[in-house]
Every structure is written in C-alpha cells, then in structure tokens.
Amino acid sequence: KAGVTQTPRYLIKTRGQQVTLSCSPISGHRSVSWYQQTPGQGLQFLFEYFSETQRNKGNFPGRFSGRQFSNSRSEMNVSTLELGDSALYLCASSLVPSGSFDYGYTFGSGTRLTVV
Amino acid sequence: KQEVTQIPAALSVPEGENLVLNCSFTDSAIYNLQWFRQDPGKGLTSLLLIQSSQREQTSGRLNASLDKSSGRSTLYIAASQPGDSATYLCAAGDMNRDDKIIFGKGTRLHILP
Numbered sequence A: 001k002a003g004v005t006q007t008p009r010y011l012i013k014t015r016g017q018q019v020t021l022s023c024s025p026i027s028g029h030r031s032v033s034w035y036q037q038t039p040g041q042g043l044q045f046l047f048e049y050f051s052e053t054q055r056n057k058g059n060f061p062g063r064f065s066g067r068q069f070s071n072s073r074s075e076m077n078v079s080t081l082e083l084g085d086s087a088l089y090l091c092a093s094s095l096v097p098s099g100s101f102d103y104g105y106t107f108g109s110g111t112r113l114t115v116v
Numbered sequence B: 001k002q003e004v005t006q007i008p009a010a011l012s013v014p015e016g017e018n019l020v021l022n023c024s025f026t027d028s029a030i031y032n033l034q035w036f037r038q039d040p041g042k043g044l045t046s047l048l049l050i051q052s053s054q055r056e057q058t059s060g061r062l063n064a065s066l067d068k069s070s071g072r073s074t075l076y077i078a079a080s081q082p083g084d085s086a087t088y089l090c091a092a093g094d095m096n097r098d099d100k101i102i103f104g105k106g107t108r109l110h111i112l113p
Helices: none
Strands: A005-007 A010-013 A019-024 A031-038 A042-050 A053-057 A064-068 A074-078 A087-094 A111-115 B010-014 B019-025 B030-038 B044-051 B056-059 B062-067 B072-077 B086-094 B101-103 B107-112
Touching: A005 A087, A010 A019, A019 A087, A019 A111, A031 A074, A042 A064, A042 A074, A042 B101, A053 A064, A074 A087, B010 B019, B019 B030, B019 B086, B019 B107, B030 B062, B030 B072, B044 B056, B044 B062, B044 B072, B072 B086
Parallel strands: A010 A111, B010 B107
Antiparallel strands: A005 A019, A019 A074, A031 A042, A031 A087, A042 A053, A064 A074, A087 A111, B019 B072, B030 B044, B030 B086, B056 B062, B062 B072, B086 B101, B086 B107
C-alpha cells in the first residue's frame, strides 16, 4: 500500500518567486492537511482539504493557498516567497476530516523549501 | 487554549536502558493522542494512536499511555537501541480547534552505543 507522496523533495527558490508543492494521499483517503515545520516554531497547521473543499485554515498570510483535486491529490502554492518561508512542508492524509476518532494521520516525507 | 508540551526537549541515554518520554496537554477535551517519530530532515512516522476512550496502546517495544484527567501521555521505550535515536512528537486531537491536531515541539532522543 503506497504511502503519502510529496513532490518535489527539495526546492531552492529566490525571494519573490512562487512555488507549488504536491501531495498525493494514501489511496482512499480524502482528507489532506498541510503543515509547515521550522526549528523555531515547530509544526504549524496551514490548511485542510476534504472532498475538494477547504475545511480549516491556519494563521498564515494569503500568500499561502491550496487546492484539492477530485482524485484527492492536493497542491499548495506560496506566492511572493520570503526568506522566512524556508521550511519543511509536510502533508498528512486521513480517511476522514480532521483525523477523527478512530483514524490518525499519515504523513509524507515532506518538501524541503529553501528561499535564497 | 490547548497547549501540548514535551519535556525534556532533548534526552541522551545509554543503549539498553528503558526510558519514558512525556507529553502533557492543558485541555482534556481531546479525541485522540498520537505519537510520531521524526528522523532528521524527514517526515513523521506514526508510532501509536490512542483514542480518548483507551488507556494505552502497545507496539513491539513501545507502549503509550493516556491519562486525560491529569492531561498526560507517556511513551515508554523498552531496551533502547541506537536506531531509536530520533525526535519524538506527540499530537493531541482537539475537537474545539479548527486545526484539530496540536503538536508538541518534540523530544530529541539520542541513544548512546
């Protein structure tokens, strides 16, 4: 059974550019959540998608956006990159929204974004 | 507001010892608690998930307990091995928050050969 797949694994971008990251959840999982991980802040919630609809959004500026496709694959986009956006971006898939009672989250290996 | 705390932030123990990692949360209204392992630069690997109605879960040398009344969870690792060296994070599923799952900052564990 394939796990959560995130592409690309590494990215180097210049300030002001935009970037798109991709996440393919486990087959059958319809919920995808995105997290930003930095040494100082730890894991911070970006947003969650379920059935192509954004259910929840964390406290990030509008430069961070996402979407989910009918096959449950999700993309997140960051526009006008800043140095502080350098982080490990993780996505997590779950069978039902927000993890729910019986199911936890399965995480991908992440995309390491470096902004120079 | 739910806060999840893991103390200590880092821990070094000799190989073969049993050890306990701690996780505390401020609001007992959680629906589950999950322990993850993270190797440097990698994603999170789920270790154990405890539902709110359960007291503990076991997987191999790992045992996680949950005490909602005291706001605590522990991860017990028996007979530690160098391969156990990693950062361990706990995450509480919180029904009262939009983001639903609150992570601790983790405990960085180093097993000395």
